[in-house]
Amino acid sequence: MTAHLRRWAIVSGVIAAMAVVSGCHRAASQAPLLALRRAGELVLTNGNASGVARYGDCLYMVMNESVTPLLVYDIRDPQHPRLLHRLSAPGWPMRCRIVGDRWLWTVHGNGEGFFDLTDPTAPRAVEGTTGPPLRFVDRNRFRVHPNFTYQTCAFGTTLFYGTEKGTTEIYDIADPKAPKLLATIPTGVPMVLDGDWLAVAGRQSPVQLWDVRRPAAPHLVGMLRTDGLPFEVRGSAVAWGDGRLFVGIRTDLPSLWGAGPFPKVAMGIAVFDARHPQRLSAETLLGWTELPNALADITTLVYHKGHVFASDAAFGLRVFDVRDPTAIRQVAADRQGGELSAVAVAPQRRLLFVGQNLSGSVFVVDIADPQRPRVLGYFHHFLRVWGTMAVHKERYLYFQADLSRPIGMSALFTLDVRDPQRPSLASVLHGVARAYGMVIVDRYLYTSGGDIFDLSDPARPQKLPVRLPCDGYQIAYRAPYLFVAHFAAATPQGQQRGVLSVVDIRQPTQPRLVAQLPLPFGHRVITMAFLKRWLFLGWAQRAAGRRPSGLVIAVDIDDPTHPRCVGQWEIASDLQMPEAITYAHVWTDGQWLFVGCYRRHLSAFAVREQNGAVQLQPVGRLSELPTAWLMTGADGWIYRIGLDRIVSIRIGK
Template identity: 55%
Template structure:
């Protein structure tokens, strides 16, 4: 009998545990699609492998297999110390990545899988030079090369000091060049950038460098030189070039915003001869580094990623490959009927289309590259064929802000349908019926969804973010001239006539990142500037909007004290039951906020997540728009 009772008790316990698991709310990671962030800032080639570094990236080192140079293949993305701006070969089998906030020395014994040296005794001689003797940034970062026991150091006086570092703690000055700083070292040639242009020295004997050639701009060239991007192979010299970008999306010119590649015959270094050149067309570009193999030239473009050119016929240079790397995810719109999510970027921007049908296997389908900045809430047409986003750029001048319409009928090949230029800058869009409203105050007629029409009439308020709820528009304004922002509530009398129904002064400065509605309450996810902190602090504000004419602040939630999140700025989203709040760093939580006289009840919390700017969701599924990836989360309602 006792055994039977014990068995029944155990069975009941299992059943209760199973029932609880099915009924209690939970939050878990599902799948992710990795897109990588940052700006392509430098290149180095080692045999059949190419290394590209991305500044301000979570995985800054990209490894390519270039055995077929016209078809570079990404082998892997690796983490590296700091935010590397350059990478250079500094000894046989050693790659150096460098920035002021971190250096890395990678062992290339297996060139397809560089290994970061962690043993303090390992690595090339350069690693053991005292950083108190030389400035890491900006000198090491931008104007220094090295090979084995010789250091070519760019000084603050725009000169090059050549040192013997065979004894790293006792560097010995060998020679000094006063006409420029080092940009590249290949075999026995050192390439300097100076006032006179590009200087080339033979440094076979580093104690006695010999000037062998010079490349100075001439009035015949329709470009200026970008000497930081230089490479040499056999009798060919490759140099980055720049000019004004004549036009972009109907506006321009943009100063020095178009870059390209020039090829010179240097069989006689004293008389380099221009053979041909090419431009990156129809987009902002910034070529930062070059490498070459068998007549193919690899270019790191900070505004795009990797570009590959066939220069074997220099009079007809062709781009033969391009690999999109970089940017930073910061905007989104969900297309629920098509099971697609469209993502935007705030650096070197592209717009990506992701298949989210399987939460555990989201797939990147295609992208459209525009090179501008997109932030916040995008929108879509009712049939989900067209996606709307505002893209802008402040520099180079004169700047640009436009409403873009993207046709995503073929998600693998999204195409630009139209651009409405000269719109007010905005970081949020709200689509209501056949009209689109921007936080910048513009109104667009969408009756022709592929050709939005900007109306002459504007909203009576503008701001940083906008949302729609119960025939009202909620516009949160920047805190610019004062320390306080403002929430404006606009009642839509007709789609083109809005009147201010109510206003609410917001208690803190900076900006509202996102908004969410739940049971006649509005939740504002906040970014508050705090002292000298690089990232703003977070805050969540709860506003009673039962009567839009008299909105009232009900509660303020500190992300650390009240929500168990990190203190960084917050993104908010809501379903019909819970408030979901994500912090920029690490955490996201699901909260019951139904009881007014107590703090939110955290019903689920996740930690150790990638940093994220934005958050969107649908029933029992969340999409965390991380800097370098889309992360899909699942949660269950009670």
């Protein structure tokens, strides 16, 4: 096998060189044949809701790992928060805080932002010498991450700094170049500063309230005793107002989609009587609630007008009415976050389904007018979905969802989308292999994980005892064969390599492996597209510790039992789509091959063959596109599935 791999590598390299030289020569001598036009867009905020802060009637929420990490809400009516803006902010902020009398601070280890709140509805990023003293203190003396990120507060000329020793150091930073240590709180690190009180979290208690009106002489006014409480308290999720203390709580989750129990992954909020803060304990607990049947990760809280606003990293923004602590209820929720990473199409109904790999939802998108795609409804399942989903009879959507942390589970979900505005869960089947691709052939669903399901009752797939003789990352079908691509299959020698397996399913429940083709070792995303006699693979090659580089591979499947690699192109160097770290994805409309890359480019190619080698002739290009994992298309349109948006691209001559 080793000798075969060496021969294949040499031949494929020669083939790729021949194809690229021919393609580049042709491209230089003629104008593009295709006009690719960016014509529509639907934005769905990506990331994880990690922190909230309030200034007057405006709420600010930061999204970690997001393209637009700062969200601005109007909360004059707490039960109907209105999203005003999605804004840029440096880095991937994990927290946001109000500093001084008009500044918003967003912070993470890879970037800080300071915003002027003169107009609270339109935060303005500051530059130059503008900003509070905190902006100008020495970042070598004071660590940005994790200290500033998670355990530091500031107001005007006072800095409350959480140290590596688990203490709070209080500094006068009126002269930010010469901070003066005023006092130390030895029992914990700062979490929240609001008015005269500083909430400190430490070993003695996750919530200690300190009066800091005189920063040089802070004194403890009370701490929450947690013994006897029916939940755990999260020290970062703390707020107070109107004589009450509000905290985020963590509890066990008895069941999620029929599996469980799962320890400490459910969350909610609790309310304590804080009129006498020295008595905070189970005896002053007024009420509490947990989100039912849900994974949640409530990180921070804000109180306003009888309501608690919570950043839930597993969902987005949640709003609780706490005016009656004995009957706390969620009264509003704004789904924000995730990352678009899965797709399927119902072409007759002009519906696009997109899934997410973070805090997952599946969105139903109307593409009747591709220039104005719009969300009709969504189903939130909390898990992650990658690759391709499958649609049966234009009504049932199948996707494999999993969660590796913290609880671990993998299941096949069936979603009934008869009413696209209210997609409903039809069934969940546990104990399935992790899969990132699936295809439906007649009444059978095949997954890249190797499972086979009978769809005689499409609402309730039945897993068959027989499996495919191989597994992989992605799967495609051309009668009567399944093609299963694995970017990192284990060899008998204990090495890893890519492999394409061909499975004959003329007898649907007796699949037979008929061929395997060695491929380069890869990483993560694989897409597949048939065009004429070839199968094209969008790959991310990885070797010798190098970062992923996008790769397109052409396989001749004229005789599927003897597949042959007849072309290989690196998209950066060979296809003139330069990117330092990239993944390639492919799609075809039956005439042209479309190659996209992770960061910004989409190219169209005519596919030719000469002397046994495949040539890719460039015929169109579109650049400056948003980052995306994959794409699909229908009826003369390409839909680029970006991390935070769907971009509609018109194919025209």
